[in-house]
Amino acid sequence: MLKILLLIGVVVGVYFLFFKKKNLKPPSSDNSQExxxxxxxxxxxxxxxxxxxxxxxxxxxxxxxxxx
Ligand SMILES: [Zn+2]
CATH class of the missing domain: 3.30.60 (Wheat Germ Agglutinin (Isolectin 2); domain 1)
Structure with a gap:
């Protein structure tokens, strides 16, 4: 049970790390031009x-x- 919780924690952690990086990626200059x-x-x-x-x-x- 503890292993499963640990695995979920890691997956969620990686997901949020990836999601945060993705959000930071698009340059604001491109957005304003569009x-x-x-x-x-x-x-x-x-x-x-x-x-x-x-x-x-x-x-x-x-x-x-x-x-x-
Ligand atoms: Zn027109």
Missing amino acids: EAMIPCAKCSTYVSAKESLMRDGKYYCCHECLEA
Whole structure:
């Protein structure tokens, strides 16, 4: 019984150590770049840089605005 508890303790300890490391990994600069909001050149709707569509140096919120 004691062995099982010890094993669970080790597994939980390793899990938390790994989880903590994972959380610290992504650099904050990358996150802020992805979440930057850009206004659509056609309808001025703000979209995240990640979801925006770019053509001729202008950002668009969707294909409808991009084609218009
Ligand atoms: Zn738009």
